Amino acid sequence: MNEKTEVETVEIFIMGKRYEVPKGLTIMKAMEYSGYQYVRGVGCRGGFCGACATIYRLEGDYKLHTDLACQTTVQDGMYLTQLPFTPAGREQYDLEELEVDNNPLLDLYPELARCVSCNTCSKSCPQDLEVMDFVNEAIRGNIKEVAELSFDCIQCGLCAARCPAEIPHHHVAQLARRIYGRYQAPESEHLEKRVKEIANGQFDDELEELVNLPKEELEERYENREIEE
Amino acid sequence: MRTGKLKSNEEPKEDPYPESMRESIKKVEQTREERIGKEVDRMNPDEREQVLNKYHPDYREEGMRGLDAGPNQGDQMPLELADLLEAYPAVDPSEVDLTKVDYEVDVLVIGGGGAGTVAALWAIKEGIDPSDILIATKLRHGDANSMMAQGGIQAADREVDSPKAHFLDIVGGGHFANKPELARALAKDAPGILKWHEDLGVMYDKNEDGSMKTLHGGGTSRKRLHSAKDYTGMELMRAIRDEARNQEINVEEFSPAVELLTDSDGTVTGALLYNMETEQYYVVRAKSIVMATGGFGRLHIQEFPTTNHYGATADGLVMSYRAGANLLDMDSVQYHPTGAAFPEQIVGLLVTEKVRGSGAIPVNRDGEAFVFNLEPRDVEAGALIRECYGRDMGVETPTGMKGVWLDTPMIDMIHGEGTFEENLAYIYRLYTRFGIDPTEDPLLVFPTLHYQNGGIEIDDEGRTAVEGLFAGGEVEGGVHGKNRLMGNSLLDYNVFGKRAGISAAKRAKETELGDLTLEHARRYIEELEKAGVDEERRSPMLIPEYRGEEALSRSIDII
Numbered sequence: 001m002n003e004k005t006e007v008e009t010v011e012i013f014i015m016g017k018r019y020e021v022p023k024g025l026t027i028m029k030a031m032e033y034s035g036y037q038y039v040r041g042v043g044c045r046g047g048f049c050g051a052c053a054t055i056y057r058l059e060g061d062y063k064l065h066t067d068l069a070c071q072t073t074v075q076d077g078m079y080l081t082q083l084p085f086t087p088a089g090r091e092q093y094d095l096e097e098l099e100v101d102n103n104p105l106l107d108l109y110p111e112l113a114r115c116v117s118c119n120t121c122s123k124s125c126p127q128d129l130e131v132m133d134f135v136n137e138a139i140r141g142n143i144k145e146v147a148e149l150s151f152d153c154i155q156c157g158l159c160a161a162r163c164p165a166e167i168p169h170h171h172v173a174q175l176a177r178r179i180y181g182r183y184q185a186p187e188s189e190h191l192e193k194r195v196k197e198i199a200n201g202q203f204d205d206e207l208e209e210l211v212n213l214p215k216e217e218l219e220e221r222y223e224n225r226e227i228e229e
Numbered sequence: 230m231r232t233g234k235l236k237s238n239e240e241p242k243e244d245p246y247p248e249s250m251r252e253s254i255k256k257v258e259q260t261r262e263e264r265i266g267k268e269v270d271r272m273n274p275d276e277r278e279q280v281l282n283k284y285h286p287d288y289r290e291e292g293m294r295g296l297d298a299g300p301n302q303g304d305q306m307p308l309e310l311a312d313l314l315e316a317y318p319a320v321d322p323s324e325v326d327l328t329k330v331d332y333e334v335d336v337l338v339i340g341g342g343g344a345g346t347v348a349a350l351w352a353i354k355e356g357i358d359p360s361d362i363l364i365a366t367k368l369r370h371g372d373a374n375s376m377m378a379q380g381g382i383q384a385a386d387r388e389v390d391s392p393k394a395h396f397l398d399i400v401g402g403g404h405f406a407n408k409p410e411l412a413r414a415l416a417k418d419a420p421g422i423l424k425w426h427e428d429l430g431v432m433y434d435k436n437e438d439g440s441m442k443t444l445h446g447g448g449t450s451r452k453r454l455h456s457a458k459d460y461t462g463m464e465l466m467r468a469i470r471d472e473a474r475n476q477e478i479n480v481e482e483f484s485p486a487v488e489l490l491t492d493s494d495g496t497v498t499g500a501l502l503y504n505m506e507t508e509q510y511y512v513v514r515a516k517s518i519v520m521a522t523g524g525f526g527r528l529h530i531q532e533f534p535t536t537n538h539y540g541a542t543a544d545g546l547v548m549s550y551r552a553g554a555n556l557l558d559m560d561s562v563q564y565h566p567t568g569a570a571f572p573e574q575i576v577g578l579l580v581t582e583k584v585r586g587s588g589a590i591p592v593n594r595d596g597e598a599f600v601f602n603l604e605p606r607d608v609e610a611g612a613l614i615r616e617c618y619g620r621d622m623g624v625e626t627p628t629g630m631k632g633v634w635l636d637t638p639m640i641d642m643i644h645g646e647g648t649f650e651e652n653l654a655y656i657y658r659l660y661t662r663f664g665i666d667p668t669e670d671p672l673l674v675f676p677t678l679h680y681q682n683g684g685i686e687i688d689d690e691g692r693t694a695v696e697g698l699f700a701g702g703e704v705e706g707g708v709h710g711k712n713r714l715m716g717n718s719l720l721d722y723n724v725f726g727k728r729a730g731i732s733a734a735k736r737a738k739e740t741e742l743g744d745l746t747l748e749h750a751r752r753y754i755e756e757l758e759k760a761g762v763d764e765e766r767r768s769p770m771l772i773p774e775y776r777g778e779e780a781l782s783r784s785i786d787i788i
Binding site: 093128 | 274368369371372374376377384385386387388389391392393394396397398400401405409410412413416417420421423424427428429430431432433435437438439440441445450451452457458460462463464467468471472474475477483505506536538539573574575578579654655658659662663772774775776777780781784
């Protein structure tokens, strides 16, 4: 590697304007390489936050692809843009007051019934979730299934942007998960018990003792503490 | 259960690893069977200290310098942070009009991540009307490291566990530098925090009888790590944010605070916000302020890659320091032992400790285990660096990066097929996107800049040294001493976000709105001038600079 090797490049079009960038960069890094500094369209840069929802087309391909800019490698002939924001209606609710037995999903989001089963939502999901399946479960009021099928949703809104029935899938799914967690998941008895013990001051004395222990004694306690296998 | 995908427009499968790496993988495969069920011994205190002294980046003297201005004069800090703390305000105090106030609120929360949102919710519970709260945040609400945490959250809620055992793990992991009353608060509040989450509808991983599924983390004495697959941070943040939306808390997005405002006594009375899109500033007058801006990973200390969010640029430290806040343990930076070292597109991203907690162990290029898989993070990171640079037993990537293998196929061998995909869905998706199947091949890892162990000094009510200013989450210090354990950061933002929010609300109920000045900034400027600080240096940074070299060299500001 003594000589400076030519970097292999690809041609991309950012909002229609041509740039040449090194091969192998993510879309996000390719745009930065081209001189863009992000304020919108960037977040965690690790595939968790959904801020960098991206739409692109490849030369000679009729399809409109969707993905995350931080998780997708640029390809030659890529025409791309990022969505700075996806407007999608979100309904207000009080989790404690919801009537959970009467399909609150359909109640709050009646547009769910407009689903035409085109599956565009699933095809547009960068997490590859079966979005249409959970929409169908939502219509039937199967909250647990919606919660589980949607669990890996990063709320980028690409499904909502593409949906011909104008369903805000990610908001419906959030509602379902919270209802499931609050009302349907089995309760954790050992947690309830421990919370009560703490409220009753059961651990106060031993914690007080530790807080006031000289460093040397604390070190000794630490090194000799019992470790669960 | 869905999995990650290979893009339909990708070429038929070719080996994602180059030949040199594949050869090393073959050696890893040969030793795999015999490594299962066999543990490497934990290090004793002397060995741990040796590894840290010789290999942990915190112990490299040339990476640090002492401060010449402000409350922490003389204290050692990473160079990158010191340059931001000793920098002139981005806003010239003489150029802003503080007489036109845009917002008057009881509680201003600076930062819209986990800590800030939790603080706002608990301020409401303490009796503040949601319309009297404002969250000002740099990017979108919820864009934060909180969203990215994978492995889990600690809480001593099982019969065999106790807050006392948790406390010992916290202070031992932190090398006994923690403020003990903060460690106590962390351990004692933890079960109550999980209960609150359950009430908010968070879906923790549970057994059929409702008991929590828990694992060990590095440095834990009990299986105390609660998770929601490996999307724990996302599951918490999105539920907490959803509740904030239901409560109709005002959130100003893309409008970071750039300077605090104080009265003649130095009490914090408001802040200047800067709308990054319209480039206008707003003046906020508040009775209490909660600082919750998170950490500093995007400063790339000692040129390390980072797991952190785009906005993790130490803004809150900078603003609070100018206003007189004391900083603790800033010489201590957490490098997560296992950041991705290959492929190039994901270098630095986190491979959660839950992978090691589930049984995968780090091995060198010959497939040999060289360290217990769950040492406290700083020790584990030191051991990985030693293996690569001290013993030259690492694996080199085509771009010249070194790493060791994290032997992920062990997980399904130990726990049964499908375990990885089910419990580590994020990692599975992350790697299969780039053609690597972690249930078949090991992953190459190297330490990555992960967490700010120190921060603004607080007491156990979330109060800082500055009247009117509270802090919670990664921006504050003292909780974790010199090293935070896994699963204690999600816990930290909840415990101290809550405590700061409650304290801020209490103060707001007892105080009136104060006068707005930039006197503290003027005084700090004088200090900087005396210390001869370069006048070009400005802060806060707000966003990191990643534009290509070529693009930058041709950039001019003419508009």
